[in-house]
Amino acid sequence: MTPSDLLERMAATFKGEVGPAIEAEYPRTQAFLSAVVLQKLAAQLRLAAEHGAAEDLARDALRRDLEQLLRETEAPLPVRDAFLALAENGDDGLCQFIEALYAAREELGETQFEALLSRVRQTMRQTLNRRMEYAA
Amino acid sequence: MSAGREAIAPDEIAERIRHYIEGKLPGAQGLQLHNMERIAVGWSHETRLFDAHWSVAGEQSTQGFCLRRDPGNALLRELSDLGDQFRVLQCLEPTALQAPKPFWYEADHGVLGAPFIVMEKVPGTCPNPWGREGRAYYEAAAGRGVLPASFTDTLATLHTIDWRRAGLDFLGVPAAGTSEFALGEVRKWRRLIAASGHGPEPVLTDLICWLEANAPKTERLCFVHGAYRTGNLLIEDDRISAVLDWELQTIGDPMYDVAYVLSDLNREGSELLSNLVPRDDFYCRYEAATGIEIDEAACRYYQLLYAMRSAAFWMSASGLYAEGRSDDVRLARTAWSVPVVLERAARDLGY
Numbered sequence: 001m002t003p004s005d006l007l008e009r010m011a012a013t014f015k016g017e018v019g020p021a022i023e024a025e026y027p028r029t030q031a032f033l034s035a036v037v038l039q040k041l042a043a044q045l046r047l048a049a050e051h052g053a054a055e056d057l058a059r060d061a062l063r064r065d066l067e068q069l070l071r072e073t074e075a076p077l078p079v080r081d082a083f084l085a086l087a088e089n090g091d092d093g094l095c096q097f098i099e100a101l102y103a104a105r106e107e108l109g110e111t112q113f114e115a116l117l118s119r120v121r122q123t124m125r126q127t128l129n130r131r132m133e134y135a136a
Numbered sequence: 137m138s139a140g141r142e143a144i145a146p147d148e149i150a151e152r153i154r155h156y157i158e159g160k161l162p163g164a165q166g167l168q169l170h171n172m173e174r175i176a177v178g179w180s181h182e183t184r185l186f187d188a189h190w191s192v193a194g195e196q197s198t199q200g201f202c203l204r205r206d207p208g209n210a211l212l213r214e215l216s217d218l219g220d221q222f223r224v225l226q227c228l229e230p231t232a233l234q235a236p237k238p239f240w241y242e243a244d245h246g247v248l249g250a251p252f253i254v255m256e257k258v259p260g261t262c263p264n265p266w267g268r269e270g271r272a273y274y275e276a277a278a279g280r281g282v283l284p285a286s287f288t289d290t291l292a293t294l295h296t297i298d299w300r301r302a303g304l305d306f307l308g309v310p311a312a313g314t315s316e317f318a319l320g321e322v323r324k325w326r327r328l329i330a331a332s333g334h335g336p337e338p339v340l341t342d343l344i345c346w347l348e349a350n351a352p353k354t355e356r357l358c359f360v361h362g363a364y365r366t367g368n369l370l371i372e373d374d375r376i377s378a379v380l381d382w383e384l385q386t387i388g389d390p391m392y393d394v395a396y397v398l399s400d401l402n403r404e405g406s407e408l409l410s411n412l413v414p415r416d417d418f419y420c421r422y423e424a425a426t427g428i429e430i431d432e433a434a435c436r437y438y439q440l441l442y443a444m445r446s447a448a449f450w451m452s453a454s455g456l457y458a459e460g461r462s463d464d465v466r467l468a469r470t471a472w473s474v475p476v477v478l479e480r481a482a483r484d485l486g487y
Binding site: 029030033034036037040090091092094095098099101102105117118120121122124125127128131132134135136 | 335336337338339341342345346348349464465466468469472473474475476478479482485487
């Protein structure tokens with residue numbers, strides 16, 4: 001039995017046996033919500049390796065495309081610095097890059113700003129779609 | 137202390153409340169509390185309802201009370217202040233708005249282990265709009281037509297209060313004709329996100345940057361509730377008997393409340409605003425009663441601000457569980473609500 005299967009079974013027990021056997025409202029709700037949490041954890045765990053690999057590929061592609069876009073223009077220093085930090089700082093780095101883009105919007109010009117932000121948003125959409133597979 | 141559990145035994149709480157109220161009623165004799173119930177609403181303050189009976193010089197008196205206690209692990213953390221809530225209710229007392237009459241605010245932790253306020257128990261019910269029974273209730277009330285009108289009229293009353301005269305300017309007054317109000321709200325929810333301990337969320341960063349770059353100017357300042365919807369309103373005989381949940385009120389843009397009413401966040405699958413009011417009826421009645429034209433562009437902005445606020449709520453809630461400050465599993469569950477809210481925000485931002 002995989003860890004995610006184990007969590008699924010525990011969720012079924014909470015939902016089908018523990019919850020219905022409790023009369024008091026508060027602990028009964030806790031039992032049913034525990035089933036929901038276990039189900040979501042199970043789904044997240046089952047998809048973790050696949051999602052992790054897809055995320056790595058998406059971030060690599062993002063960095064390549066941003067590098068290309070930044071080469072085409074004279075990007076302000078904070079944007080270039082934030083780009084260089086992207087490879088090492090994961091989501092924190094991506095947040096800093098987005099903040100740098102908005103801060104430098106005027107210097108970048110609307111066309112370049114939109115091009116860079118749209119490319120970042122494309123990757124964020126892919127990530128969101130993956131997270132929605134277990135969160136929704 | 138954990139949400140949903142008592143740090144003080146229920147019997148002892150009841151006796152401490154009785155003793156406290158006795159001390160607040162000069163000359164009261166034989167004070168007894170009846171029908172004490174803790175109601176399971178909201179994720180913020182604990183709420184208890186009860187009736188008190190006593191006599192003064194042989195004259196019998198009865199009063200229904202509602203007590204709200206800050207458990208110390210409320211979703212809004214330091215953004216919610218019972219002292220401010222009490223003061224708001226005091227300011228509202230002489231106005232036309234239906235709100236509970238406030239009696240006492242107690243900041244001393246020694247009385248009930250945490251600060252609390254005591255106010256009037258207003259007659260009425262507050263059906264949960266998220267449940268099947270609640271949705272059926274509002275659907276039936278919508279058909280009768282009285283409650284939808286009362287819902288709209290009450291918001292109009294709220295937005296036309298002379299807030300300076302009522303003393304509500306203690307809440308802070310943003311400059312009219314500037315984007316100070318919207319930017320202040322963004323800063324407020326940034327603080328809650330920072331306090332939550334949640335990890336970085338690039339979509340949220342994009343949303344916040346967009347909100348800061350597009351903050352609308354507020355031309356007309358009103359007293360704003362901040363969470364005006366069914367579920368935060370007491371209803372008696374198909375009319376609003378009291379506006380509840382005074383935690384997010386502010387002086388600001390009336391479109392902040394209107395956007396919340398228009399939002400489909402508050403009407404799961406229903407065409408009716410807040411599961412209750414036909415959209416056209418709301419527009420006509422609200423604009424006629426207030427003289428305020430509904431600004432749809434501002435409402436779209438505030439709906440994105442609500443996405444940020446929702447993300448902040450869920451980050452705070454799941455953070456309280458992660459920090460061990462609450463063992464309410466409902467809070468743990470909200471960790472998966474964060475991407476759901478952000479996915480919606482991303483769609484609204486066009487991706």
